Amino acid sequence: MAVSHAPLKNPQTQPRSISVLGSTGSIGCNTVDLLESNQNAFTVEALTAGSNWKLLAEQAIKLGASVAVINDESAYDDLKNALSGTKIKACAGEAALVEAASMPSDMVVASIVGAAGLKPTMEAAKRGAMVALANKECLVSAGELLLAEVSKGGATLIPVDSEHSAIFQVFDFDNPKSVAGITLTASGGPFRELSLAEMADVTPERALKHPNWDMGAKISIDSATMMNKGLEIIEAFHLFPVALEAIEVLVHPQSVVHSLVSYVDGSVLAQMGTPDMRTPIAYALAWPGRMKAPSKMLSLADVGRLDFEAPDEERFPALRLARQALQTGKSAPTILNAANEIAVAAFLQGRVGFLQIAEIVESVLETVDSSAMGSLDDVLAIDDEARKVALSLINT
Ligand code: NAD
Ligand code: MG
Numbered sequence: 001m002a003v004s005h006a007p008l009k010n011p012q013t014q015p016r017s018i019s020v021l022g023s024t025g026s027i028g029c030n031t032v033d034l035l036e037s038n039q040n041a042f043t044v045e046a047l048t049a050g051s052n053w054k055l056l057a058e059q060a061i062k063l064g065a066s067v068a069v070i071n072d073e074s075a076y077d078d079l080k081n082a083l084s085g086t087k088i089k090a091c092a093g094e095a096a097l098v099e100a101a102s103m104p105s106d107m108v109v110a111s112i113v114g115a116a117g118l119k120p121t122m123e124a125a126k127r128g129a130m131v132a133l134a135n136k137e138c139l140v141s142a143g144e145l146l147l148a149e150v151s152k153g154g155a156t157l158i159p160v161d162s163e164h165s166a167i168f169q170v171f172d173f174d175n176p177k178s179v180a181g182i183t184l185t186a187s188g189g190p191f192r193e194l195s196l197a198e199m200a201d202v203t204p205e206r207a208l209k210h211p212n213w214d215m216g217a218k219i220s221i222d223s224a225t226m227m228n229k230g231l232e233i234i235e236a237f238h239l240f241p242v243a244l245e246a247i248e249v250l251v252h253p254q255s256v257v258h259s260l261v262s263y264v265d266g267s268v269l270a271q272m273g274t275p276d277m278r279t280p281i282a283y284a285l286a287w288p289g290r291m292k293a294p295s296k297m298l299s300l301a302d303v304g305r306l307d308f309e310a311p312d313e314e315r316f317p318a319l320r321l322a323r324q325a326l327q328t329g330k331s332a333p334t335i336l337n338a339a340n341e342i343a344v345a346a347f348l349q350g351r352v353g354f355l356q357i358a359e360i361v362e363s364v365l366e367t368v369d370s371s372a373m374g375s376l377d378d379v380l381a382i383d384d385e386a387r388k389v390a391l392s393l394i395n396t
Contacts, residue, residue, distance in 0.1 A: 098120050
């Protein structure tokens with residue numbers, strides 16, 4: 001079993017110290033809001049961001065953080081000036097990001113997007129922190145290595161992704177054999193009802209408009225291609241003791257049932273709520289307790305009906321590609337993730353069409369051989385190679 005249940009401090013009686021990696025993003029800002037409205041329960045160590053030094057400085061001052069780290073070194077002077085007159089230390093660069101994760105804190109919220117979050121998340125796992133994991137690409141790209149660090153360091157992984165939080169809340173970890181399977185629900189994204197021909201010329205603006213969730217650009221495009229659900233299959237495989245064949249996907253346009261666990265006696269347990277990431281984030285922040293979140297309470301009478309349908313892998317080939325990558329194993333999921341990151345960025349820049357995203361991922365998976373990965377350096381080398389192959393396909 002991947003998820004360990006170490007004895008934990010109760011956030012109600014003792015402030016829990018937290019670092020947030022990627023605090024200026026969609027998950028990061030929601031986390032900062034929750035921390036701000038629960039200042040008695042938490043103290044803040046480090047906050048980190050990619051390049052938005054202004055928002056990072058505001059957040060650090062608001063929460064009384066010890067350290068603020070900006071990945072973009074050219075923004076260091078601006079950050080330092082914005083924090084002058086405070087006790088908050090300003091730092092910049094990738095090494096400082098990893099250092100922020102290694103600073104003592106009870107919990108690290110891993111909410112950087114993409115494989116860029118890999119090194120700091122590994123660092124947090126290594127030192128045995130509780131890791132509230134939003135950054136699913138880490139588990140996809142380096143699942144086995146990350147879990148090995150979690151287990152060696154005595155860390156605890158608490159999923160933030162809404163589906164995995166749902167499963168985490170209803171999974172009987174003491175009796176994993178009583179679980180027959182898990183079902184990840186998927187909204188189906190903005191193009192759920194579009195034909196392949198209609199999807200061929202959708203614009204990034206249209207693809208970014210998710211019907212239920214307000215999220216960062218990369219995950220919004222992943223939701224539109226359903227690669228997000230593909231990545232989540234791999235994420236679930238690493239987080240929960242179930243076989244790949246026992247992980248199903250079910251399209252559920254209302255995003256009210258966040259996922260389900262089926263038991264051998266025929267019982268099916270689900271976790272529900274309005275589609276608001278503040279609920280799973282609050283669950284992770286307070287785990288094993290609970291804390292108040294400002295999410296709207298679910299009213300099933302208002303929702304009225306819940307719909308479900310099987311996913312269509314013809315129109316959404318990303319689902320098939322992710323399953324195949326997991327079946328192939330070794331570095332195939334790393335290759336899938338890296339190629340997808342490059343293809344999504346190219347789509348957002350208007351350099352490739354929407355349907356080409358999955359085509360590029362498939363070509364890169366066919367071109368780069370899957371190989372064994374024994375270290376983080378191996379992962380980073382494969383990731384780099386897959387990115388180069390993806391870029392060469394885009395540039396020809
Ligand atoms: P986002 O783009 O809104 O934010 C990303 C954060 O990472 C920002 O703080 C950004 O500054 C930082 N960042 C980006 N590149 C960086 C780099 N190279 N180095 C250091 N920092 C960098 O993304 P998001 O939507 O908040 O998603 C974050 C993660 O959470 C993703 O892995 C996503 O799949 C996952 N997730 C998000 C949601 C959601 O509702 N947004 C839901 C489930 C899972
Ligand atoms: Mg999700």
